[in-house]
Amino acid sequence: MREPITPLRIKAFVGAGVVVFVVAVAIVAAAVAWNARKVALNDSEAQATRFVAGAEVALNRSLLTVDVLLASMDELLNLSNTTAPWIDAESASQRLRGSTRQNLMVRYVALLDTTGKTMASSDPAGGALAVQLPAGFLESVLEQSVSTLMVSAPVVSFASSERVLYFARHLRLADNTRVAAVAELPVGALGAVLLQGVDISGLQVTLERAGGQLLLGVPGREEVIAPTLAPPLAELADLGQEWKAPARLTGDPALVVFRPILYQDLRISASIPLHEALSSWRDQRDAIGLTALVFVAMILAAGGLAFRYLDRLSQARVAIAQSKATLDQALESMVSGFLLLDKNNCVVQWNSQFEVIFPWLRGIIAPRLPFRAVIEETVKHHHPRLADEEHARWVEQRLLRQKQPQHEPHEQVYSNGRTIQITERTTPDGGLVISYHDVTALRRASAEIENLAFYDPLTNLPNRRLLMDRMQQAIASSARSGQYGALLFLDLDHFKTLNDTRGHEVGDMLLRQVAQRLKTCVRREDTVARLGGDEFVVMLSDLSASSEEAGAHVRRVGEKILRKLNVPYTLGGHAHHSTPSIGATLMGGAIQSSVDLLKQADIAMYQVKSQGRNALCFFDPQMQISISLRAQLEADLQAALTARQFVLHYQPQFHLDGRMVGAEGLIRWQHPERGLVAPGAFIGVAEESELIVPMGHWVLRTACEQLAAWQGNPRLQHLQLSVNVSARQFRQRDFVARVVEVLRETGARPHLLKLELTESLVLDNVDDTIAKIGTLKTKGVRFSVDDFGTGYSSLAYLTRLPLDQLKIDQSFVHNLGVRHTDDVIVQTILGMARNLELDVIAEGVETEAQKKLLAQYGCTYFQGYLMGRPVPVAELEALLEPAATTAEDLDMPR
Numbered sequence: 001m002r003e004p005i006t007p008l009r010i011k012a013f014v015g016a017g018v019v020v021f022v023v024a025v026a027i028v029a030a031a032v033a034w035n036a037r038k039v040a041l042n043d044s045e046a047q048a049t050r051f052v053a054g055a056e057v058a059l060n061r062s063l064l065t066v067d068v069l070l071a072s073m074d075e076l077l078n079l080s081n082t083t084a085p086w087i088d089a090e091s092a093s094q095r096l097r098g099s100t101r102q103n104l105m106v107r108y109v110a111l112l113d114t115t116g117k118t119m120a121s122s123d124p125a126g127g128a129l130a131v132q133l134p135a136g137f138l139e140s141v142l143e144q145s146v147s148t149l150m151v152s153a154p155v156v157s158f159a160s161s162e163r164v165l166y167f168a169r170h171l172r173l174a175d176n177t178r179v180a181a182v183a184e185l186p187v188g189a190l191g192a193v194l195l196q197g198v199d200i201s202g203l204q205v206t207l208e209r210a211g212g213q214l215l216l217g218v219p220g221r222e223e224v225i226a227p228t229l230a231p232p233l234a235e236l237a238d239l240g241q242e243w244k245a246p247a248r249l250t251g252d253p254a255l256v257v258f259r260p261i262l263y264q265d266l267r268i269s270a271s272i273p274l275h276e277a278l279s280s281w282r283d284q285r286d287a288i289g290l291t292a293l294v295f296v297a298m299i300l301a302a303g304g305l306a307f308r309y310l311d312r313l314s315q316a317r318v319a320i321a322q323s324k325a326t327l328d329q330a331l332e333s334m335v336s337g338f339l340l341l342d343k344n345n346c347v348v349q350w351n352s353q354f355e356v357i358f359p360w361l362r363g364i365i366a367p368r369l370p371f372r373a374v375i376e377e378t379v380k381h382h383h384p385r386l387a388d389e390e391h392a393r394w395v396e397q398r399l400l401r402q403k404q405p406q407h408e409p410h411e412q413v414y415s416n417g418r419t420i421q422i423t424e425r426t427t428p429d430g431g432l433v434i435s436y437h438d439v440t441a442l443r444r445a446s447a448e449i450e451n452l453a454f455y456d457p458l459t460n461l462p463n464r465r466l467l468m469d470r471m472q473q474a475i476a477s478s479a480r481s482g483q484y485g486a487l488l489f490l491d492l493d494h495f496k497t498l499n500d501t502r503g504h505e506v507g508d509m510l511l512r513q514v515a516q517r518l519k520t521c522v523r524r525e526d527t528v529a530r531l532g533g534d535e536f537v538v539m540l541s542d543l544s545a546s547s548e549e550a551g552a553h554v555r556r557v558g559e560k561i562l563r564k565l566n567v568p569y570t571l572g573g574h575a576h577h578s579t580p581s582i583g584a585t586l587m588g589g590a591i592q593s594s595v596d597l598l599k600q601a602d603i604a605m606y607q608v609k610s611q612g613r614n615a616l617c618f619f620d621p622q623m624q625i626s627i628s629l630r631a632q633l634e635a636d637l638q639a640a641l642t643a644r645q646f647v648l649h650y651q652p653q654f655h656l657d658g659r660m661v662g663a664e665g666l667i668r669w670q671h672p673e674r675g676l677v678a679p680g681a682f683i684g685v686a687e688e689s690e691l692i693v694p695m696g697h698w699v700l701r702t703a704c705e706q707l708a709a710w711q712g713n714p715r716l717q718h719l720q721l722s723v724n725v726s727a728r729q730f731r732q733r734d735f736v737a738r739v740v741e742v743l744r745e746t747g748a749r750p751h752l753l754k755l756e757l758t759e760s761l762v763l764d765n766v767d768d769t770i771a772k773i774g775t776l777k778t779k780g781v782r783f784s785v786d787d788f789g790t791g792y793s794s795l796a797y798l799t800r801l802p803l804d805q806l807k808i809d810q811s812f813v814h815n816l817g818v819r820h821t822d823d824v825i826v827q828t829i830l831g832m833a834r835n836l837e838l839d840v841i842a843e844g845v846e847t848e849a850q851k852k853l854l855a856q857y858g859c860t861y862f863q864g865y866l867m868g869r870p871v872p873v874a875e876l877e878a879l880l881e882p883a884a885t886t887a888e889d890l891d892m893p894r
């Protein structure tokens with residue numbers, strides 16, 4: 001696999017490139033410099049060679065002139081035909097001057113005899129000129145076997161103080177005597193001939209003999225008259241070309257080019273010191289070096305820039321990678337599906353949630369996939385059997401919508417039941433971002449919420465809210481159409497008992513079955529609603545424009561409901577018989593509020609309840625009046641309680657043997673206008689409201705205070721007091737605590753207090769009853785069941801309850817000896833009590849016959865008008881005055 005080209009690798013390439021370029025520049029610069037050096041050296045060599053060649057020619061020509069001048073003296077002065085004495089110095093000098101005049105190099109020529117004496121000269125001094133030749137020079141000239149031009153060593157001229165060279169050859173006089181023809185040449189003049197205006201930097205020119213004796217050196221070396229240069233030129237032949245020879249004058253490494261000239265062993269040399277030959281090259285070299293440096297600097301700068309660029313690139317890449325990672329992370333953590341399309345409607349990117357929402361696209365979705373393919377696949381997935389044209393139409397429809405992206409979210413329900421919310425946003429480059437949010441759960445929850453808000457979860461019937469809503473509509477519609485509708489308010493009789501005895505689950509079963517049955521009793525457009533508990537409402541609409549007809553219709557429906565709901569139910573495998581109480585009211589005729597209508601039906605339903613249940617009753621306005629009175633009574637009772645208008649009367653209770661054993665406390669309302677009001681007129685209303693709680697508490701406290709008051713009186717201290725306790729009072733959470741508190745506060749002896757509970761109260765919540773009775777029994781309080789025989793009289797609860805007494809209801813007592821069944825009931829109660837070791841008291845004993853029968857059946861305690869009516873405490877106490885021996889003596893009719 002090829003490694004990805006990372007910025008680091010590119011940096012390595014760039015670094016290597018920079019090194020290569022720098023090295024290349026260095027090599028090229030070195031090569032160019034080296035080449036330039038070679039060129040410079042070659043140039044210098046060529047110059048030196050050219051110079052030497054030129055100088056040789058010039059010198060040869062000059063010396064030849066001098067030689068000719070000297071040699072021509074023979075002819076000029078006709079020496080070969082004369083002898084010394086015959087030479088006229090004056091005229092000879094004159095002639096010499098004439099011949100020398102054209103030769104500018106020669107200062108003078110002179111003719112010297114063998115002694116060195118001047119015989120004639122071109123000098124103005126003529127024959128008087130004293131020529132100071134270097135020692136031995138004249139001799140060597142004269143001794144020459146063959147006359148050739150000889151050159152002296154350089155000397156300083158006595159006359160001009162210049163460095164001069166003497167050139168000489170010997171001539172023969174007629175007598176064969178040798179004379180020397182001498183020419184004096186300033187070295188400077190010769191040097192000028194040699195240089196001929198040449199300007200070669202650092203050029204050192206010498207004229208020297210083969211042995212190294214320097215005759216002439218340019219530039220001049222004044223301090224040395226005739227130095228001998230080492231090594232001799234001949235030995236330099238090899239080194240000269242290599243620039244390793246010592247320069248002839250300075251000894252520096254140099255190129256030395258030399259050539260012999262025509263005369264004697266004279267050699268002319270040209271030395272160019274290496275450093276001089278390279279002086280201009282050095283500038284070149286520096287320029288090359290500088291250029292190379294500039295190049296290198298540029299390369300390094302370019303490299304540096306490239307590095308910086310790569311660094312930035314790398315940072316940008318890292319930033320991009322980070323952004324991408326962040327984006328990917330964000331996309332992946334989205335709960336929505338995400339799809340990005342480019343401007344050509346092709347897929348660019350999507351997230352995994354997209355594949356979760358559209359699992360059929362897994363393996364198909366890919367970058368650059370046309371969105372059309374996505375749609376085609378989706379349509380194919382949801383409608384596999386769609387005809388081709390139909391399929392194409394779907395796809396085109398979807399794509400058309402794509403061309404007009406909706407910025408508002410829209411929802412699509414797929415055939416798999418999922419609801420997807422789709423939001424489309426165009427991107428700046430013409431692409432499209434589509435987000436897919438699965439709102440299935442949300443929609444289901446909304447539906448659920450709506451259901452919960454408007455429907456009863458147990459029966460799935462409309463709830464109170466929906467009913468009220470529909471009632472509003474029905475009232476409005478009825479007002480428009482003039483058609484009557486109706487409301488039927490249903491309550492299941494004794495439902496609470498079923499709930500308490502068989503549990504809520506069984507109760508719920510009954511409610512569900514009742515709901516089902518109710519639905520079968522009405523038309524589709526009617527509403528059956530559950531208000532809660534066991535309360536149902538049936539709303540009938542568009543019955544008739546006549547109230548009579550509508551009423552008749554309602555009656556038919558109500559009776560149908562009664563019939564259907566009276567059919568036994570099967571609850572948890574057991575048959576159960578339940579009946580409803582139905583109140584009905586008509587809607588229409590006048591503007592009514594839905595609340596009022598509901599109240600009317602409710603009132604009518606209570607009417608049924610009070611009349612014995614399991615029936616249908618229409619709302620009667622009179623009923624409403626009594627309800628208003630009832631509300632007024634409630635308010636009056638509240639006020640009476642505050643104004644302390646209640647009093648407690650006591651009805652005595654006797655043993656069979658005639659002893660008064662106690663009394664029952666019975667409340668009376670000392671009304672300011674109505675006088676003494678019996679409890680029958682208000683106790684029911686008090687019991688239905690909360691008023692019974694403070695009222696009952698007052699009775700309890702008053703009775704206990706009475707017991708406490710009797711404690712100090714030996715005649716009265718044995719008396720027990722029975723107090724009626726209503727269900728609502730008994731169910732108060734702090735009931736036990738309050739009884740205990742009253743006992744403690746009043747100081748009454750608990751065993752003299754007897755609390756009378758009704759059968760229905762005891763049955764209502766047996767466990768709570770047992771717990772409360774149990775606790776109070778530990779304190780000594782006694783319990784009696786009032787109205788025994790009227791309810792269920794279940795043996796089961798009797799055995800569980802820690803009771804002390806049963807009170808036979810006066811309805812049984814009343815018919816004793818008249819209705820046989822009542823005699824049997826009384827006997828049964830007494831037998832049951834005997835088995836359970838409970839006392840039995842009969843109430844409502846009005847006749848001696850009743851008392852006799854009761855006694856005969858085994859009853860030992862009695863209460864009733866026969867023995868005493870409820871009276872104020874003073875009257876009760878009076879019964880135990882010594883004069884009043886027994887109750888029988890007092891007012892018992894016989």
Ligand SMILES: Nc1nc2c(ncn2[C@@H]2O[C@@H]3COP(=O)(O)O[C@H]4[C@@H](O)[C@H](n5cnc6c(=O)[nH]c(N)nc65)O[C@@H]4COP(=O)(O)O[C@H]3[C@H]2O)c(=O)[nH]1
Nearest residue numbers: 666667678679680683699724725726844845846864865866
């Ligand atoms: N016809 C007839 N009636 C007789 C005879 N002997 C007694 N009565 C009456 O029968 C009722 C007995 O009381 P109850 O069954 O507890 O029935 C009581 C009781 O349920 C309730 N009540 C009275 N006082 C209180 C109270 O303080 N608290 C509570 N919660 N209820 C009370 O009011 C009911 C009626 O009380 P009262 O009017 O006082 O009526 C009393 C009493 O006057 C008789 O020989 N013949």
